[in-house]
Amino acid sequence: MHDYSPLRPRTPLLLTLALTASLAAAPAAVADSASDQCTFSSTNHKYSGTPWALQRVNLDELWSQSKGRHVRVAVIDTGVDTANPQLTDAVDASLGENLLPPKVKGKPIERGNTHGTTDTVGHGTRVAGIIAARPMKGTGFVGLAPEATIIPIKQNDAEGHGTATTLAQAIRYAIDVKAQVINISQDTTNAVPPDDDLRNAIDAALAHKIVVVASAGNDGLGGNDKKTYPASYGGVLAVAASDRNNERAAFSQSGDFVGVAAPGVDMISTVPKGGHCSDNGTSFSAPYVAAVAALIKAKHPDWTAREVVAQIEQTAERSITGHDSRVGWGVVDPVRALTEDDHPIESPHPDPGLTHAQAPTPAKLTLGETPQERTARIATYVAIGAAVLVAALGGGAIALRDARRRRPLETRP
Template identity: 70%
Template sequence: MRITRRVLAVAAASLVALAVPAATTPAAADEAPDQCTFPDKPYKGQPWSLQRVLLDELWKHATGKGVRVAVIDTGVDVKNRQLTQAVDTESGRNLLPKNLKDENGNKIERGKENGTTDSVGHGTKVAGIIAARPMKGTGFVGLAPEATIIPIQQNDAEGHGTAETLADAIRYATGPARADVISISQDTANAVEPTAELKQAVDEALAKKVVVVASAGNDGLGGHVKKTYPASYEEVLAVASSDRNNERAAFSQSGEFVDVAAPGVDMISTVPGGGHCSDNGTSFSAPYVTGVVALLKEKRPTWTPRQINAQIMQTAERPTTGHDRLVGWGVVDPVRALSEADKPIEQPVPGNDTAGQANPPSAIPLPLGETAQARATRLGTYVVVGSSVLVAVIAGGAVAVRDARRRARGEQGATS
């Protein structure tokens, strides 16, 4: 059962698609202009996703200190100065096969054994949203700026990861790596549940009181509703994407399994080598919530995964009085999740106390030197393989999504 990846853009910082499962390599997607390079320019302002949070108030409660977060992804590049001190390089691992080859049979450089090689850039972005350290010259910072990142490289641009190696990564995270939280920005395709070994690994993690956060997936255009895994597993915190208006991003997967939503459009984060760039997808919503989980783990270390998940869902900014299949219990409210963490609860309850409280910031220019035309063509990462390739962009404060089709040879895959 193969997790397929395909480079979508021209540059080394090209966007990728990841899928579980797929028997063959998917065909290439429409190419996007080079909007992100490794390294890239620093983002000098404060991203909109952080403007919606009173960070000083948030960090009065916790900063993530002492909390270990496993990022199971494409690796985390520690050459970015905001991540150098955030990453536990001794605990990191590269779980990719020893003899890597591309679809043409050419040898691929495997990277460092400690998981600190990231030629794709995806894992580095995920890690930054969680725990990037403050740095002069940029308003970007992780939501849990004192948490520790454990880089577990389990996939690459050529799709050498499998559902089995994902299970291995989870077991390594909860065993030798001593993770408190696991962040997974991967999902399955066509509502196909993967090998039982993956669920077993997730259940083992939960039994050890490790919180597992997973992206819901990006096959939401047109109202598609289907389960994705591991997000659909019981007690995994499934995260959808929201836009600046606290509404579901058009690409974001819908379903009853969605627990909560978080910003996922024009997400600024760290890139390999240094600097920042912008990206889209539930892949970047999941680490946003992971950062809040890390803060709660510091503040309430005895709480179970169920209790931490319930706290985040209960305090979210709700569009309705109860659960909604588009954004779950609502858009995560980091400050409220921490400030109201007095007594543990086992599950969220319906109520209108949070409905209508969303007060998103006005639109600001986010892309790093993009023209309006370039911005309108930028691809979100982890788009759908064999289905819709989604582009989520901001134009005049609203999100526009264009749908491009691409073909896949063999089985189809979905991504996050």
């Protein structure tokens, strides 16, 4: 049985709520005021500073190890617009594909370029920018893997016409064009597992040593803790969203399936036609991690998907020694992932010698004095008392001497 229910892109919350489907694979999103102000034009605002998500990384040290050169990253999303100058050279449109049908429910679909480089939503263009946007004068924003190659696979749109079936088709297409990393910033609505077609496509990608990265989902505001798909499939690196304090963003989905977390709040990235906008969501945490995977694949092309994922998880910044359902193995640390890589590992493990991002140890609450404290207090009092007594005796002797000197001569003995 095939699933033909639509997929919803993880666009701002108001739009997402309008895209209903029983088995929709949807990109994550939360309400963000900056998104409402974002317009797509060649004169769109250019972000002049360096986004906080990049400030947390020593880019010079990171790029001395790898820039992701020639690694193919498939972005299965709403398309990627190469009109943004930071993406023009980052996207290989010849490898792209548009999997949306020309007509849905009798209405024409905006296909744009047949290779999927037109993005009428802006979601896929943001995702691609976080991965591989090229440096450009006038902005501090750049992709974490600025020499990686984006393969744009347009599988969804604003109306959620993508389905779990077309998502599986997109994954298989990514395998055919020899992608080395796949980013999926989508999940099924209501955490409903689709049929086996999607699971089988994921397994096929993993068998080809492709690293599959997926967003964990944005339904965490109510303490939601349940699996999402395809993020919770075995072998997929599920990414939650973290904030500036390396803590789980309030909207980010929790669960044992979460592998790591990555910045997902106020994420600056590229938008169609040019310029930048800010947005929130695990949709933008996933490509941050996909970029790190591309960096590792460029440096270690023979590593398996499992080894790349384990390296990212093992080197993440942790507040506890092991796995946490909110941020997985911790918040991704790109520099550590590229420098503490002497040998590949198959799976992450607890770190009893944890020294990074360690939670402070609370001070002990003492309800009374210990014997040592009482001894020290008494000794202090004795010392102070002795000093006062010496001072008093010395002062008294001087006063008596002076008094005798002032007495009249006739009264002296």
